[in-house]
Amino acid sequence: MEINFLALLVAAVSTLLVGFVWYHPKVFGTIWMKEAGMTEDIMKTRNMSLIFGMAVFYAFLIAMTLQFLVIHQWGAVSMVGGDPALAKPSYANFMADYGTVFRTFKHGLLHGFIAGLFLALPIIGTNALFEKRSWKYTLINGGFWIVCFMLMGGIICAWA
Template sequence: MQINFLALLVAAVSTLVVGFIWYHPKVFGTIWMKEAGMTEDKMKGSNMALIFGMAVFYAFLISMILQFLVIHQFGAFGMVGGEVETAKPTYAAFMADYGTAFRTFKHGMLHGFISGLFLALPIIGTNALFERRSWKYTLISGGFWIVCFMLMGGIICAWI
């Protein structure tokens, strides 16, 4: 299977859009700032170009692994053990029958939700425990990544 880097980049950039809405002061931004110990003054002294650039880079890394979690056909591709051209005829038959099965935005969102709930939330939660962060911080940050994984999964599954 071919990797569509444009789809992965769009999925990565989508996290900025979600973050713009999610962390807006009228949504969760004010609560998050309080729970994270963040102030307007701390934010003003930041290199925002570097922060946003690295955020997209990290989200791109997430999208790279997320494609294997949301697209079932990558599992069959992984069993080939080499080039598709030298694969057994059963692989070609499988891809002919199921090559586009479960390749919808909705299905990608489902797998993105599962991945966010069972990967992102526990990571955020564990860090929050050791950083002595509140449950509000955990739910806001974990919820953000669950929504991002859902949107990224939908984009990746429908586009690749």
């Protein structure tokens, strides 16, 4: 299997689109700003180009990892040492039979949800505990990443 970098980039950029909606003042933006101790004046002093650029870079790193969680066929590739050209004929037969099984947006959505719930939320929750942030802060940010992982997983699984 080859890595589809375009699918990973689109999945990474999708986090910005989710963020524009999720953190909009009419959705969770006003509550998030209050819980994060953020104001519009503080936001105006930030280098938003750098912030958005780094956000996409970090989301791309997440996408790189998510592909191995949402595409089961990567497990078969790892079983043959990562180089299908060196694999036994049984690998080619296996991939011929199962190479596209569970390669749907819906399946990626499911695995993205599982990864978001059991990876992203606990990480954000742990940081929030030590930062003495509220449960609202944890749920807003954790919920954001669960939705992002779902969308990213769907894109990657269906397209990559």
